[in-house]
Amino acid sequence: MLIRKFALVAASAMLVTTVAFATNARPAFASKVDCDAVMNEVNSGKHNKDIAADLKISTSSVYRCKRKAKLAAKAATKSSVQARSGKEVPAAPAAAASATTK
Numbered sequence: 001m002l003i004r005k006f007a008l009v010a011a012s013a014m015l016v017t018t019v020a021f022a023t024n025a026r027p028a029f030a031s032k033v034d035c036d037a038v039m040n041e042v043n044s045g046k047h048n049k050d051i052a053a054d055l056k057i058s059t060s061s062v063y064r065c066k067r068k069a070k071l072a073a074k075a076a077t078k079s080s081v082q083a084r085s086g087k088e089v090p091a092a093p094a095a096a097a098s099a100t101t102k
Contacts, residue, residue, distance in 0.1 A: 033057050035065035042066060 038061070041051040052059045 033061045038065040
């Protein structure tokens with residue numbers, strides 16, 4: 001009888017612990033990072049750790065926003081160079097292949 005009571009208490013404690021951790025856990029996708037705010041902070045000269053602490057995000061989110069901004073700038077530069085030179089933007093290979101098979 002004592003073993004059953006002990007098992008019941010142990011199971012109850014595990015259940016309470018599991019529920020407590022589950023309610024405190026936040027999913028990673030719950031909050032989106034405002035990359036515009038991050039880039040404003042980056043352009044003002046702050047360090048990545050300071051930006052992450054101020055905006056309550058991870059440093060990897062700061063790096064991710066920097067990478068997105070760099071790719072966007074690169075794409076904008078590429079498209080403006082093509083527009084100035086008058087070259088046409090190359091079509092995707094999949095689109096060209098599907099157009100020829102129709």
